[in-house]
Amino acid sequence: MCELLGMSANVPTDxxxxxxxxxxxxxxxGPHKDGWGITFYEGKGCRTxxxxxxxxxxxxxxFVQEYPIKSCAVISHIRQANKGSIALENTHPFTRELWGQxxxxxxxxxxxxxxxxxxxxxxxxxxxxxxxxxxxxxxxLSCRYQRRPVHWKSVFDFVTxxxxxxxxxxxxxxxxxxxKYVYAYCSTHLHWITRTAPFGRAKxxxxxxxxxxxxxxxxxxxxxxIATQPLTFNEKWTxxxxxxxxxxxxxxxxx
Amino acid sequence: MCELLGMSANVPTDxxxxxxxxxxxxxxxGPHKDGWGITFYEGKGCRTxxxxxxxxxxxxxxFVQEYPIKSCAVISHIRQANKGSIALENTHPFTRELWGQxxxxxxxxxxxxxxxxxxxxxxxxxxxxxxxxxxxxxxxLSCRYQRRPVHWKSVFDFVTxxxxxxxxxxxxxxxxxxxKYVYAYCSTHLHWITRTAPFGRAKxxxxxxxxxxxxxxxxxxxxxxIATQPLTFNEKWTxxxxxxxxxxxxxxxxx
Numbered sequence: 001m002c003e004l005l006g007m008s009a010n011v012p013t014d015x016x017x018x019x020x021x022x023x024x025x026x027x028x029x030g031p032h033k034d035g036w037g038i039t040f041y042e043g044k045g046c047r048t049x050x051x052x053x054x055x056x057x058x059x060x061x062x063f064v065q066e067y068p069i070k071s072c073a074v075i076s077h078i079r080q081a082n083k084g085s086i087a088l089e090n091t092h093p094f095t096r097e098l099w100g101q102x103x104x105x106x107x108x109x110x111x112x113x114x115x116x117x118x119x120x121x122x123x124x125x126x127x128x129x130x131x132x133x134x135x136x137x138x139x140x141l142s143c144r145y146q147r148r149p150v151h152w153k154s155v156f157d158f159v160t161x162x163x164x165x166x167x168x169x170x171x172x173x174x175x176x177x178x179x180k181y182v183y184a185y186c187s188t189h190l191h192w193i194t195r196t197a198p199f200g201r202a203k204x205x206x207x208x209x210x211x212x213x214x215x216x217x218x219x220x221x222x223x224x225x226i227a228t229q230p231l232t233f234n235e236k237w238t239x240x241x242x243x244x245x246x247x248x249x250x251x252x253x254x255x
Numbered sequence: 256m257c258e259l260l261g262m263s264a265n266v267p268t269d270x271x272x273x274x275x276x277x278x279x280x281x282x283x284x285g286p287h288k289d290g291w292g293i294t295f296y297e298g299k300g301c302r303t304x305x306x307x308x309x310x311x312x313x314x315x316x317x318f319v320q321e322y323p324i325k326s327c328a329v330i331s332h333i334r335q336a337n338k339g340s341i342a343l344e345n346t347h348p349f350t351r352e353l354w355g356q357x358x359x360x361x362x363x364x365x366x367x368x369x370x371x372x373x374x375x376x377x378x379x380x381x382x383x384x385x386x387x388x389x390x391x392x393x394x395x396l397s398c399r400y401q402r403r404p405v406h407w408k409s410v411f412d413f414v415t416x417x418x419x420x421x422x423x424x425x426x427x428x429x430x431x432x433x434x435k436y437v438y439a440y441c442s443t444h445l446h447w448i449t450r451t452a453p454f455g456r457a458k459x460x461x462x463x464x465x466x467x468x469x470x471x472x473x474x475x476x477x478x479x480x481i482a483t484q485p486l487t488f489n490e491k492w493t494x495x496x497x498x499x500x501x502x503x504x505x506x507x508x509x510x
Contacts (some may be wrong), residue, residue, distance in 0.1 A: 044380055047303070048303070
């Protein structure tokens with residue numbers, strides 16, 4: 001299994017605090033030592049840092065942890081390999097273009113019978129069930145909406161139909177974003193929290209780090225975090241139910 | 256205009272020396288201050304570091320310069336913007352999937368009338384003539400070869416036909432790779448060099464750095480570098496003629 005981390009915010013925000021907690025689980029406080037990745041959106045563009053090595057000892061992860069890239073939409077993943085070797089092409093997140101937008105996806109779980117899923121002209125590069133499922137999802141979306149859609153809630157409702165179908169093939173927790181919307185589907189484990197004023201203190205479960213967001217954030221900031229397991233122990237995280245989807249836009253939970 | 260840098264090698268090799276020279280031109284010894292990027296292939300996977308800020312003062316560029324990622328195929332680019340704002344989505348190189356492979360592209364030049372070029376289902380995300388031309392090229396390739404081709408020299412011959420057509424619309428120097436082959440097309444400025452045993456010293460034009468490859472490389476290493484302008488002054492670079500293409504495979508020049 002793997003762990004997922006996502007962020008949606010109304011102002012460009014760095015994810016250093018949450019990422020610091022996650023990367024500890026990549027081989028130190030958790031077993032997810034088979035690679036890690038993080039994708040930051042900035043405007044219509046995005047950039048990904050990834051490494052097939054354990055995050056807790058990755059120099060690139062340490063750089064990302066210390067270099068505050070500010071973004072309104074972030075997806076991150078630490079991997080414990082099942083399908084597909086430990087290699088860069090099998091390291092999440094995966095990004096592909098659809099409707100002239102960059103779409104980024106990460107998956108926690110394991111699927112059976114996924115190789116029969118048609119992917120159209122979105123062909124997998126690596127060998128994971130995850131990338132195959134992402135290509136299938138993009139193919140479903142591109143068949144359903146041949147041009148860029150306008151009603152995004154309907155689009156994500158359709159994503160939920162697709163995700164529920166994938167869940168029939170195994171465990172399928174996933175994060176998906178086009179840089180504006182951050183979507184998550186829960187099959188087994190997923191939690192979220194929204195931080196708004198008045199901000200308080202948060203202390204990581206996996207590291208001896210505490211942040212007082214009162215001094216880090218502005219009064220109008222709205223920052224939502226999605227994670228496989230809660231990252232802090234003195235805040236109230238909400239568990240997502242199996243089969244449930246959640247959708248964020250600029251930090252606000254809209255589904 | 257921009258500057259291009261490419262590498263093809265028969266063993267995973269770091270590009271730190273050449274990259275150190277290039278990034279100086281990104282705002283210090285050269286005017287290409289509108290972003291930079293570099294893509295490394297490792298197996299079937301690749302990873303890109305990019306920044307819309309000047310490379311000579313970029314913390315990410317400094318990290319990449321000091322962290323020796325070893326690869327057999329690399330493409331890098333420093334940008335002086337013409338079409339498209341200074342933004343991440345307009346920062347080269349661009350990577351897209353075709354035939355289940357990652358294809359990476361960077362362009363130096365300027366095109367007119369490019370918006371009329373049909374791109375099929377490869378839609379541009381940013382506003383550059385470069386990304387539009389890349390999408391058109393992928394569309395041409397996917398129409399010509401509906402399945403992954405086998406005879407790669409023929410594929411790159413077809414790329415040259417496409418590149419020559421793009422050259423009729425302006426200046427079109429480009430680098431293209433699928434991680435195995437590194438291809439370059441020259442419209443105005445492009446140079447290359449192959450380093451093999453017996454290795455000697457090389458001294459950067461843009462920085463006070465000298466490397467003695469005798470101590471850095473093994474006797475069987477073959478490393479080819481392609482650059483808009485020579486990066487060293489005590490080695491013999493070959494100028495590519497306008498309208499000429501060059502193709503490398505594992506360091507060997509095969510066209």
